[in-house]
Amino acid sequence: MKATKVFEAKDHRWWILYDQEESRVIDSNVYVMESQGQAFLLDPGGFEIFPQVFAALVEAVPPASIQGAFVSHQDPDIASSLPLWHACNPKIQWHIPALWEGFIRHYGALEAPLQDIPDAGGNTLIGGRRLEFIPAHYLHSSANFHVYDPEAKVLFTGDVGAALLPPGHSAWVDRRDVDGKSFAAHIEKARYFHQRWMPSNRAKDDWIERVRKLEIDYLCPQHGAIYSGPQVQRFLDWFATLPVGNGIA
Amino acid sequence: MTPEQLTRQQERVMEVVNASFRARQDIDRALREIDRRALNAMVLVKKHGNALAGYGVVAQAFRERAALLRESASHLQENIAPLIEAQMRILQQQRLLQNFAQVENSGGTNLQAQCAGLLTTRRAWDKAIAAEQENARKILRQLLEEVRILQEGVEEQEYVVTSGRIEAALVEASGVPLMRVSRDMGEAVRIVARAVRDYRQQLERLQDESY
Numbered sequence: 329m330k331a332t333k334v335f336e337a338k339d340h341r342w343w344i345l346y347d348q349e350e351s352r353v354i355d356s357n358v359y360v361m362e363s364q365g366q367a368f369l370l371d372p373g374g375f376e377i378f379p380q381v382f383a384a385l386v387e388a389v390p391p392a393s394i395q396g397a398f399v400s401h402q403d404p405d406i407a408s409s410l411p412l413w414h415a416c417n418p419k420i421q422w423h424i425p426a427l428w429e430g431f432i433r434h435y436g437a438l439e440a441p442l443q444d445i446p447d448a449g450g451n452t453l454i455g456g457r458r459l460e461f462i463p464a465h466y467l468h469s470s471a472n473f474h475v476y477d478p479e480a481k482v483l484f485t486g487d488v489g490a491a492l493l494p495p496g497h498s499a500w501v502d503r504r505d506v507d508g509k510s511f512a513a514h515i516e517k518a519r520y521f522h523q524r525w526m527p528s529n530r531a532k533d534d535w536i537e538r539v540r541k542l543e544i545d546y547l548c549p550q551h552g553a554i555y556s557g558p559q560v561q562r563f564l565d566w567f568a569t570l571p572v573g574n575g576i577a
Numbered sequence: 578m579t580p581e582q583l584t585r586q587q588e589r590v591m592e593v594v595n596a597s598f599r600a601r602q603d604i605d606r607a608l609r610e611i612d613r614r615a616l617n618a619m620v621l622v623k624k625h626g627n628a629l630a631g632y633g634v635v636a637q638a639f640r641e642r643a644a645l646l647r648e649s650a651s652h653l654q655e656n657i658a659p660l661i662e663a664q665m666r667i668l669q670q671q672r673l674l675q676n677f678a679q680v681e682n683s684g685g686t687n688l689q690a691q692c693a694g695l696l697t698t699r700r701a702w703d704k705a706i707a708a709e710q711e712n713a714r715k716i717l718r719q720l721l722e723e724v725r726i727l728q729e730g731v732e733e734q735e736y737v738v739t740s741g742r743i744e745a746a747l748v749e750a751s752g753v754p755l756m757r758v759s760r761d762m763g764e765a766v767r768i769v770a771r772a773v774r775d776y777r778q779q780l781e782r783l784q785d786e787s788y
């Protein structure tokens with residue numbers, strides 16, 4: 329996996345760890361927010377890819393600087409590495425959806441310090457900077473959160489915006505895409521994922537309405553590539569018109 | 578390996594990982610500083626023409642050595658990522674092994690008779706861990722060799738700094754502050770030397786405690 333900077337302003341940085349080498353499990357991105365020497369992990373990934381995520385992380389931040397971590401929902405590609413991270417750094421405070429606590433502990437993390445996020449959301453401070461936990465329930469999990477950094481204008485969106493890309497993919501959806509052609513090609517790799525994994529049109533519309541009020545420069549999904557600049561708006565417009573929940577004929 | 582040895586090994590690996598990050602940052606920063614100082618010295622020399630030609634040779638050598646150090650340091654990075662990955666795979670497999678141990682402990686003596694596959698699987702995991710540990714030891718030896726090469730490069734750079742001090746003393750009458758330039762270069766090299774030495778100590782401790 330590779331580590332690439334998403335955002336940087338003085339002592340405030342966002343990193344993406346992406347393009348995993350193991351192809352038998354779904355390709356996942358892991359994000360790291362760093363502020364004043366303190367780091368925060370977002371969706372740290374599955375048990376199987378932990379060694380390569382950890383090795384890539386050391387490109388970005390020292391592991392001892394990780395103060396906290398966030399788990400958007402209960403899926404194994406998100407949280408099954410939790411006991412391994414806990415073994416490496418037992419001081420990490422884990423922010424998880426309250427609804428999933430008893431489930432997430434099944435991954436073998438009985439002793440890990442888990443901080444429940446209530447359904448209404450919440451926030452945390454890392455290196456003096458505030459991160460907001462924004463409800464994204466039913467997108468796709470029934471208790472699901474995204475993370476917004478108002479200073480960096482980064483929105484981590486978990487499975488929303490996800491695309492199934494081949495090995496060697498870029499961290500970004502083409503940033504010089506003036507006419508939207510690259511976006512059109514990319515979004516085809518996201519279509520089935522959203523139609524099949526996202527269960528609720530009502531939840532989707534509610535989320536879009538709330539998210540449109542935020543200033544977003546980078547929309548960062550847990551699979552695929554980052555939408556930046558005009559691609560953010562293109563994605564929201566595309567998602568708004570997409571009917572989801574197509575598992576029921 | 579006992580659970581205590583396992584925990585100790587894990588702590589040692591984390592110390593090395595964090596030390597590696599710090600060492601890389603310190604070395605990068607100091608190498609950039611060395612390059613900047615050498616460039617400044619060369620500009621000073623050019624300004625003063627033939628009078629400082631001797632120091633010009635030293636400054637050029639200093640800059641060239643800095644480039645070689647940077648090259649050697651880049652090899653460190655190439656090897657630290659595979660070492661970390663191997664160590665984390667060991668952690669991952671030990672975690673699975675712990676689960677097996679729990680099953681065996683709770684199942685009593687009849688368990689292996691009832692479930693023959695359990696013993697086979699546990700042996701396979703033991704073997705996988707042993708192979709990973711051997712791989713990690715191999716990478717560690719390679720890494721220590723890279724560190725040794727880097728240290729040799731730093732020592733040669735220290736020698737160039739000493740030559741620079743002598744040249745600076747010889748042309749002190751020119752009024753150009755070459756003694757200060759040499760002192761600054763020496764300080765930058767000392768920072769690299771210290772970072773590399775500390776890093777080597779961490780790696781050697783990990784090697785001593787590897788099972």
